[in-house]
Amino acid sequence: MVSQPQTHPDTRSSRVRPYTLTGGRTRTRHQLLVETMISVPDYDAEFAETLMPESLSVYELARTPISLAELSASLVIPLGVIRVLVGDLAADGAVFIHPTGHSYQYDHTILERILDGLNQISA
Amino acid sequence: MRKILIIGAGQAGLQLGLSLLEHDYDVTVMSARTSEEIRGGRVMSTQAMFHTALQHERDHELNLWEEQAPGIDGLGVSLAGPDGSRALDWVGRLDNRAQSVDQRIKMAGWLELFEDRGGKVVFHGVTTSDLDALTRHYELVLVAAGKGELVQLFHRNPDRSPYTSPQRALSVSYVHGGGRRPEHPDMDAVRFNAVPGVGELFVIPGLTLSGPCEIPFFEGIPGGPLDCWSDRPGPAEHWNRMRELMRQYFPWEYERFKSADLTDSQATLAGGYTPVVRHPVGTLPSGGTVLGMADVVVANDPITGQGSNNASKCAASYLDSILERGDQPFDPQWMADTFERYWSLADPVTRWTNAMLQPPPEHVMNLFGAAQENEAIRNRFVNGFDNPADFDNWFLDPVGAEEYLTQVN
Ligand SMILES: Cc1cc2nc3c(=O)[nH]c(=O)nc-3n(C[C@H](O)[C@H](O)[C@H](O)COP(=O)(O)OP(=O)(O)OC[C@H]3O[C@@H](n4cnc5c(N)ncnc54)[C@H](O)[C@@H]3O)c2cc1C
Numbered sequence: 048m049v050s051q052p053q054t055h056p057d058t059r060s061s062r063v064r065p066y067t068l069t070g071g072r073t074r075t076r077h078q079l080l081v082e083t084m085i086s087v088p089d090y091d092a093e094f095a096e097t098l099m100p101e102s103l104s105v106y107e108l109a110r111t112p113i114s115l116a117e118l119s120a121s122l123v124i125p126l127g128v129i130r131v132l133v134g135d136l137a138a139d140g141a142v143f144i145h146p147t148g149h150s151y152q153y154d155h156t157i158l159e160r161i162l163d164g165l166n167q168i169s170a
Numbered sequence: 171m172r173k174i175l176i177i178g179a180g181q182a183g184l185q186l187g188l189s190l191l192e193h194d195y196d197v198t199v200m201s202a203r204t205s206e207e208i209r210g211g212r213v214m215s216t217q218a219m220f221h222t223a224l225q226h227e228r229d230h231e232l233n234l235w236e237e238q239a240p241g242i243d244g245l246g247v248s249l250a251g252p253d254g255s256r257a258l259d260w261v262g263r264l265d266n267r268a269q270s271v272d273q274r275i276k277m278a279g280w281l282e283l284f285e286d287r288g289g290k291v292v293f294h295g296v297t298t299s300d301l302d303a304l305t306r307h308y309e310l311v312l313v314a315a316g317k318g319e320l321v322q323l324f325h326r327n328p329d330r331s332p333y334t335s336p337q338r339a340l341s342v343s344y345v346h347g348g349g350r351r352p353e354h355p356d357m358d359a360v361r362f363n364a365v366p367g368v369g370e371l372f373v374i375p376g377l378t379l380s381g382p383c384e385i386p387f388f389e390g391i392p393g394g395p396l397d398c399w400s401d402r403p404g405p406a407e408h409w410n411r412m413r414e415l416m417r418q419y420f421p422w423e424y425e426r427f428k429s430a431d432l433t434d435s436q437a438t439l440a441g442g443y444t445p446v447v448r449h450p451v452g453t454l455p456s457g458g459t460v461l462g463m464a465d466v467v468v469a470n471d472p473i474t475g476q477g478s479n480n481a482s483k484c485a486a487s488y489l490d491s492i493l494e495r496g497d498q499p500f501d502p503q504w505m506a507d508t509f510e511r512y513w514s515l516a517d518p519v520t521r522w523t524n525a526m527l528q529p530p531p532e533h534v535m536n537l538f539g540a541a542q543e544n545e546a547i548r549n550r551f552v553n554g555f556d557n558p559a560d561f562d563n564w565f566l567d568p569v570g571a572e573e574y575l576t577q578v579n
Contacts, residue, residue, distance in 0.1 A: 127296050
């Protein structure tokens with residue numbers, strides 16, 4: 048259809064999968080839904096000292112398995128912030144994200160709105 | 171590693187995020203949708219992009235669909251005469267190819283690429299209370315969330331925003347089965363069709379999920395016959411209505427599309443918005459500040475097909491400003507300066523686009539008329555889509571237009 052002026056087809060295809068091959072990949076990654084459970088596999092007191100206050104609270108509470116919804120509600124931290132903090136802790140290997148099942152009974156968006164509404168009232 | 175948070179996984183946010191990863195920044199992107207949701211969702215734009223913007227993508231190896239997408243080699247102009255035939259019909263050649271890759275493909279692919287290259291992605295529709303708490307955790311927070319609700323953090327700048335209401339009713343369909351363009355069957359080109367008092371019909375060759383396609387796109391003057399989408403018709407009715415309107419107002423295009431079909435069930439879009447330029451720095455209740463980018467701060471009407479191009483140029487310009495800042499703080503003054511640097515590129519685009527929303531003045535009609543006979547004029551107009559600053563010298567200025575015409579004739 049068109050010529051390929053400034054690309055390098057051979058090196059490119061090995062590094063980058065075209066869209067048709069990548070479908071479905073992110074589903075296996077952490078989705079961090081409101082009901083997703085996290086926990087701390089190996090509590091590390093030295094690591095805890097390096098954390099900012101909010102991340103520290105998440106880290107402490109997750110010593111027993113806890114959902115994002117509960118974290119957000121009990122720490123009075125908006126869900127988006129909880130997601131970011133948990134994502135960072137998970138990237139460091141400090142928390143484990145429990146796989147979430149696939150048959151949901153409820154609408155996540157509605158749950159999130161309720162949760163954010165609750166946080167706003169209590170804030 | 172400096173920590174940067176980007177809200178919004180569109181052209182601007184992902185291009186900047188991906189290019190920052192090359193320089194070892196710790197980048198998190200927050201996206202309202204997963205890549206599957208983007209890919210399986212509704213079309214968002216017609217996203218024709220010209221050389222400068224495409225080159226920014228190549229610079230960071232983001233041009234993943236360049237080989238599959240039709241190469242756009244020119245731009246044609248048709249103007250309806252009083253009897254429904256065409257008073258003008260010409261095509262100019264682009265010095266460098268343009269392309270349109272369905273944002274559903276591109277943004278979903280870039281989001282996955284961003285994760286592959288070590289970026290962090292958090293799926294969340296961000297609220298201002300999220301941002302209020304998040305600014306503390308990052309050295310820089312960029313809001314690249316398009317025209318969504320977060321724009322309320324950024325005040326409208328009236329000095330740079332002449333309009334207070336939408337100037338066009340927008341309506342788009344992605345279709346397969348349009349025949350080759352009879353005017354120039356061997357060349358793919360964007361076509362700009364205008365009917366005075368009614369509006370415009372663009373046709374853009376693009377790449378969608380099911381392969382190469384054509385994207386007819388109405389820009390209807392408010393209150394006119396193309397402003398008829400408020401009942402939100404379903405996809406089949408949407409495309410039928412577009413075809414019917416083509417038959418009536420753009421009969422030469424109708425011939426091409428009368429037996430074309432929608433590419434998929436999410437291939438239609440209708441709406442409209444007010445063109446606006448905003449102040450670039452948003453302040454949150456906690457005192458934290460965030461910097462807006464692309465559509466958040468400069469949202470022009472798509473009549474000149476520049477928004478994605480601007481988003482790309484904004485990402486490239488912000489990248490330079492961030493890199494040059496080294497280890498110094500990203501304070502509000504730096505944010506304001508960073509935006510002004512981008513604005514030097516966006517300002518000519520904004521003025522040209524706002525002018526194109528008005529009925530063409532006499533000097534523009536003279537230029538378009540002369541272009542019918544003169545290839546140099548055609549090509550200059552067409553290449554202005556890649557370099558809109560050029561329009562200042564001849565197209566937007568009646569005196570400059572006259573001088574140019576004497577010079578070329
Ligand atoms: C009908 C139409 C036709 C167009 N045609 C062209 C054209 O031919 N050429 C061209 O250059 N431009 C065109 N444009 C304009 C172009 O599409 C936009 O200017 C461009 O996409 C802007 O890029 P962006 O990154 O600023 O925002 P967007 O592409 O809008 O991306 C913003 C992203 O942020 C996400 N988001 C929004 N709110 C939140 C939130 N609270 N939390 C998390 N994520 C959020 C959105 O889901 C989206 O993914 C067209 C626009 C329209 C409407």
